[in-house]
Amino acid sequence: MSERSDPGLYQAVSTNRMSEAIVEQIRALIRGDRLRLGDRLPSERDLGERMGVSRVTVREALRVLEAGGLVEIRVGAKGGAFVTAPSSAKIGTGLADLLSLSPLTAPEVTEARQVFEVGMLPLVVERATDEDVAELRAMVKEHQAALRAGEYTMAMSAAFHVRLAACAHNTAIETLVRSFHGPLLMSLREAQVAAPLMGHRGTAEHRDIVAAVAARDAGRAEEIMTTHLRRTARRVATTADGVRSPAAAPR
Amino acid sequence: MSERSDPGLYQAVSTNRMSEAIVEQIRALIRGDRLRLGDRLPSERDLGERMGVSRVTVREALRVLEAGGLVEIRVGAKGGAFVTAPSSAKIGTGLADLLSLSPLTAPEVTEARQVFEVGMLPLVVERATDEDVAELRAMVKEHQAALRAGEYTMAMSAAFHVRLAACAHNTAIETLVRSFHGPLLMSLREAQVAAPLMGHRGTAEHRDIVAAVAARDAGRAEEIMTTHLRRTARRVATTADGVRSPAAAPR
DNA sequence: ATCGTCTTATTGTCATACCATTCGCAATAG
DNA sequence: CTATTGCGAATGGTATGACAATAAGACGAT
Numbered sequence: 001m002s003e004r005s006d007p008g009l010y011q012a013v014s015t016n017r018m019s020e021a022i023v024e025q026i027r028a029l030i031r032g033d034r035l036r037l038g039d040r041l042p043s044e045r046d047l048g049e050r051m052g053v054s055r056v057t058v059r060e061a062l063r064v065l066e067a068g069g070l071v072e073i074r075v076g077a078k079g080g081a082f083v084t085a086p087s088s089a090k091i092g093t094g095l096a097d098l099l100s101l102s103p104l105t106a107p108e109v110t111e112a113r114q115v116f117e118v119g120m121l122p123l124v125v126e127r128a129t130d131e132d133v134a135e136l137r138a139m140v141k142e143h144q145a146a147l148r149a150g151e152y153t154m155a156m157s158a159a160f161h162v163r164l165a166a167c168a169h170n171t172a173i174e175t176l177v178r179s180f181h182g183p184l185l186m187s188l189r190e191a192q193v194a195a196p197l198m199g200h201r202g203t204a205e206h207r208d209i210v211a212a213v214a215a216r217d218a219g220r221a222e223e224i225m226t227t228h229l230r231r232t233a234r235r236v237a238t239t240a241d242g243v244r245s246p247a248a249a250p251r
Numbered sequence: 252m253s254e255r256s257d258p259g260l261y262q263a264v265s266t267n268r269m270s271e272a273i274v275e276q277i278r279a280l281i282r283g284d285r286l287r288l289g290d291r292l293p294s295e296r297d298l299g300e301r302m303g304v305s306r307v308t309v310r311e312a313l314r315v316l317e318a319g320g321l322v323e324i325r326v327g328a329k330g331g332a333f334v335t336a337p338s339s340a341k342i343g344t345g346l347a348d349l350l351s352l353s354p355l356t357a358p359e360v361t362e363a364r365q366v367f368e369v370g371m372l373p374l375v376v377e378r379a380t381d382e383d384v385a386e387l388r389a390m391v392k393e394h395q396a397a398l399r400a401g402e403y404t405m406a407m408s409a410a411f412h413v414r415l416a417a418c419a420h421n422t423a424i425e426t427l428v429r430s431f432h433g434p435l436l437m438s439l440r441e442a443q444v445a446a447p448l449m450g451h452r453g454t455a456e457h458r459d460i461v462a463a464v465a466a467r468d469a470g471r472a473e474e475i476m477t478t479h480l481r482r483t484a485r486r487v488a489t490t491a492d493g494v495r496s497p498a499a500a501p502r
Numbered sequence: 503a504t505c506g507t508c509t510t511a512t513t514g515t516c517a518t519a520c521c522a523t524t525c526g527c528a529a530t531a532g
Numbered sequence: 533c534t535a536t537t538g539c540g541a542a543t544g545g546t547a548t549g550a551c552a553a554t555a556a557g558a559c560g561a562t
Contacts, residue, residue: 076555119370327524
């Protein structure tokens with residue numbers, strides 16, 4: 001992590017794999033805007049013929065592109081590979097996969113989340129519409145009802161945070177927050193069961209955050225959110241030492 | 252964007268593709284810790300036989316897993332698919348791809364970046380070691396020299412920001428910052444040429460940020476960074492209206 | 503006009519074969 | 533005895549050709 005001139009952007013270009021070369025070529029076409037959203041690539045046979053490779057090779061390339069969310073593949077006549085914008089959901093799950101399987105630990109992810117979710121609040125406060133606030137309020141109400149019914153879940157909490165992020169009216173921010181909640185949910189699901197009372201304070205804080213947003217009081221929102229997330233952080237710390245604990249428990 | 256109970260976590264499970272089923276199966280094995288870091292999967296032929304599918308199908312599954320950074324594939328005797336932790340670099344490029352090809356616009360990404368890079372500063376200030384500061388200083392010096400020589404590039408600026416993020420000593424944060432810089436670099440490369448003088452103020456601000464970090468003055472660091480990034484944001488706004496402009500310019 | 507049905511283009515999968523790479527081991531040379 | 537060389541086997545990478553499954557559109561029968 002101490003490289004000076006930031007490699008990591010410049011990847012090893014040596015790939016003695018035909019399919020990888022094809023992936024790069026098509027990726028370049030997409031990045032370079034020569035292939036656009038919705039465009040259809042030639043059929044597998046066609047591509048293979050043009051590039052002088054077999055269909056298998058082309059197919060492997062397409063699999064990779066598909067996995068990366070760059071193309072969508074449809075079967076049947078008029079089917080084929082279509083350039084697609086990775087949906088927000090696709091990005092989210094991709095990110096979640098990456099995060100949950102990476103060497104990142106839960107505390108690290110949680111900390112990053114704190115940075116982000118607190119940092120976004122000024123934008124949220126500035127841009128939240130009346131509809132946003134109304135929906136947040138409804139959400140809190142709903143969650144509190146669920147809480148009384150003993151049906152409050154971490155998913156609800158996550159939904160709140162995502163909805164709050166949406167108030168920043170910035171897709172990038174919302175996507176990131178959404179992604180953060182994926183892997184964490186997994187690691188926290190049982191913690192929730194272990195500490196069901198947590199929800200009381202949690203939803204109360206949610207309510208207060210909404211109030212602060214409604215009052216356009218960024219400082220107060222940040223303050224509450226900081227406390228709120230710090231508690232989550234503590235919970236993470238006491239539950240697991242990693243999203244995927246590096247030295248896993250014996251099976 | 253207004254789903255209440257956060258689907259997106261629950262994906263369509265219907266995939267009538269053999270290879271996808273295999274992917275899911277292996278992914279589950281990895282998540283469930285039945286396959287661990289460094290473990291070697293059976294050979295393609297072997298896997299195919301066990302699962303009752305052809306080698307091609309297995310290979311396509313492996314391509315997907317490989318693209319997702321879950322396995323690494325080595326050729327030769329004793330080769331095969333090995334379970335691997337996605338490297339930070341791999342995550343970064345995956346993220347970069349996702350970001351740069353998503354419907355996210357450059358202003359959005361920039362804004363998210365502002366949130367994040369400013370928000371992380373307290374952590375940076377708190378945790379930066381003497382070595383960190385020394386290296387940052389060296390970096391700034393180097394960049395200023397490059398600037399005088401007319402060789403200052405956006406890549407250098409990006410490297411600085413990444414190095415600064417590394418001072419938070421949190422891999423998640425560093426990875427995110429690194430990822431943010433990938434797509435942005437692309438969209439800014441020519442802007443840099445258009446406004447070469449920009450570097451003077453940029454490096455000066457970098458220097459001041461380092462000074463603030465050294466002085467453990469989070470407030471000051473945030474202040475400078477905010478200004479610094481706001482200028483970048485303006486540059487982005489005037490250069491392109493999107494990382495990948497949705498309605499692209501005619502070719 | 504509407505509803506099946508056929509045609510056709512395209513992906514999904516298979517079986518087999520051959521090449522390239524790499525590792526381990528044994529034969530051989532010193 | 534040691535070091536080098538060379539061979540063989542395991543494994544991924546690619547090619548070929550074939551057939552099945554699917555979906556869109558054309559066409560024809562009612």
